[in-house]
Amino acid sequence: MTQAPTPTADTVRRLVRSLLKEGRDGTGGPSVRPVTPERRYTWWIGDRHVLRLAPDREASTRRRRELRLRDLVRPHLPVAVPVSVAHGDWAPGLAYTLDTRVPGGTADEYDVSAVGEADLAGLLGGLRAVPVRPAEALGVPRAAPRSLEALRRMAVHAAERLAAADEFDAARLHQLAPANAARLTAQPGAAVLTHHGLTGAHVVVSADGRVR
Known part of the structure; x- marks a missing residue:
């Protein structure tokens, strides 16, 4: 596996200057900075773009x-689904994509509002509506469904902790009894497209709590 050197600001700046009209006149181009100090393969490019660099061939x-x-x-x-304004290789065999930036922060930075919860439900429902066969043709891997009973037990534990803090009515989970959870288990042949890594860091939320 090819492992690239950690990209520097100069590496990113040179690449961005070759892709965007800004800076080609010698003005220096947009600012570049890593999204976080730990994520040196994802960079903010000015206020309108984000550059993601693959660190190896698998990520490419x-x-x-x-x-x-x-x-x-x-x-x-x-x-919104980000749009790539440029893509290619930033090092031999290692891909990059320069994307439009969706305004907002992560769900770790902003709380999701009630309307944002509806946005998230629409996102999940939309993914479910995507035809599976074309997704598989693109190479999206299949994964076995997670145990709904295991998730139910985790939810009950979380609900009890929230109830103790007077932040949730744990009785609401009584309707999701083990027998009801069993009836909701995925059926054979019922494959759907899922995100499979939907954490707060992977959701863009606006300051007013909408999922973007």
């Missing part, structure tokens, strides 16, 4: 697949 395969997958899911989703 995912980057290239994602470009095609975005076009597949975009018509089904009620939220």
